[in-house]
Amino acid sequence: MRSRWLGTAVAAAMWAFVAAVYTRLPHRIPSHWNLRGEVDGWMEKPWGALMHPAIATAMLATLWLLPRIDPRRANLERFAEDRRLLVNLIILFFAVVQGATYGQALGWPVQVDRVILAAVGLLFVGLGNYLPRIRSNWFMGIRTPWTMDNERVWRATHRVGGRAFVIAGLVMAASALLPADVRPWTTGAAIAAAVAVPLVYSYVAWKRDMSGRPV
DSSP: OOOTTHHHHHHHHHHHHHHHHGGGSOSEEEEEEOTTSOEEEEEETTHHHHHHHHHHHHHHHHHHHHHHHOTTHHHHHHTHHHHHHHHHHHHHHHHHHHHHHHHHHTTOOOOHHHHHHHHHHHHHHHHHHHGGGOOSOSSSSOOOHHHHHOHHHHHHHHHHHHHHHHHHHHHHHHHTTSOTTTHHHHHHHHHHHHHHHHHHHHHHHHHHHHTTOOO
16 A cells, blocks of 8 residues: 555556546536435536546645655655555545446446445545554644644644544444435544544643643
8 A cells, every 4th residue: 555656556547447438427427425325416527527537646746745845844754655555545535436426427336325435434444544653744644733833742642533533434434334314423423523532632632741741
């Protein structure tokens, strides 16, 4: 997953997929589903067809650009391989979304809402395993006033946030198997916890560190 060329290869495959099926895609392509599996967003060609590979390409450009503009460049360089892992995970996620979206548009028997929810859950699991390895920087990670102020708080918050993301991701992935009327509740609770836990903890850890207690 840390391969220098994996993201590039997947992005190229996504462009090739577009080229292969473009003429068979309908004029309006589903672009968003609610948690009940209902399409509530559409995009017209060509943007609907090009969106996913374009995002993948933009992620590759971001991977190249960030170390050149971050004031804490030295920290970014310390986890260069893990940064590639993150970008590769996100590109693979968009490849799955592209396959499911175009598959439904082409009439394949795909339950897009379940596929995407499971993919989001697995993405959260991957991000959760990655978060504790991020060093302080201005673009990636859990950036609150308290983590940006203190390296110890940054590390502690990312350890806790990583666990929260993994648990939330597993809940979301499992939710893909649940009935449509239950999924919004389980998924919403998982996302809320993944956001709230590290946010609150970063402040608590900062207060502890300011008082001289371990975080």
